[in-house]
Amino acid sequence: MPDLYLAPMAGITDQVFRRLCFEQGCDRATTEMVSAQGYLTAPPDRNAYRFLLARFPEEGPLAAQVFGSEPLFMARAAAKLTDLGLFSSIDINMGCPAQKVVGGQSGSALMKDPPLAAEIVRQVKRATPLPVTVKMRLGWDDAHKNAVDFAKALEAAGTDLLTVHGRTRAQQYAGKADWEMIAQVKQAVSIPVIANGDITDGQSALNALRVTGCDGLAIGRAALGNPWIFAEIKATLSGKPYTPPPFSQVIDTAMRQAREMAAWKGERSALLEMRKHFAWYTAGRRNSAQARTKVNLASSFDEVEALLRALDTPVPSPFYE
Ligand SMILES: Cc1cc2nc3c(=O)[nH]c(=O)nc-3n(C[C@H](O)[C@H](O)[C@H](O)COP(=O)(O)O)c2cc1C
Structure with missing residues (x-):
């Protein structure tokens, strides 16, 4: 059975919501994104980070997601997150389209600078014994869909797993996710690839797996108000009927x-x-x-x-x- 991930969603995927998802069959989750620079410079009792990084002990495996553009800060943040002893991996955000994030050359802006993205991975790898994963998109815009080459560069830099959201930065969250291109990424690398985008129920999960050949699926918006989506997908993948809760x-x-x-x-x-x-x-x-x-x-x-x-x-x- 492929792993089902709860995709990170800022302002949503806190410990309370994640626990509900884990109870319904989610296998892995990620914290909300944390700014490397902000986290390194915040006073230790700063509420925002206490809340962003809180986890219930009974949750399943949890990645801490960090964003930034300075390899050194990213590495130091990864080391500090590792020292908390709460996380099973470090996930680097190379997909966020928000202006305040890409304005600082972070998030999906890193897809425009593969050498910098690879350097971030190399330095983060050196700073933590935990697996280092990356969440990326298909590219910046239609004219720059470099996901395949980008994924290869990240693999060469030591990335342990990739989650690919099948849209460009320019698409934000609109338009249809391109699973065919996720399939091309999967074919091009030998590390595990997780498909993300437009997986909304059991049938679409089945289709996404068939089209992409990926090792797992990450579910974002379809889990909102519906943590049972994980139970539904697991039932469908094992050929069992699913009844939604009353x-x-x-x-x-x-x-x-x-x-x-x-x-x-x-x-x-x-x-x-x-x-x-x-x-x-x-x-x-x-x-x-x-x-x-x-x-x-x-x-x-x-x-x-x-x-x-x-x-x-x-x-x-x-x-x-
Ligand atoms: C409100 C919201 C917040 C998000 N925050 C993050 C984030 O912090 N980090 C990240 O990598 N992706 C973030 N995403 C993107 C999702 O993880 C996911 O890639 C995207 O929603 C596509 O998957 P879906 O079609 O299953 O929703 C966010 C998406 C939404 C809708």
């Missing part, structure tokens, strides 16, 4: 996530952070748009729970009224 269980899970987050960060922060998760858990339900507006105004999780449970009340069918 909505009452979806609410139980949403509220569990909310209360665990509140115990960790306090109810005020958790209420704000959970708004987007509540919207994902209830997307597509009848009356969910109205409920969302009220959820966003709620001042306690008890209030939120009552609003969500009300969405579970069967709506009388117009045929029997």
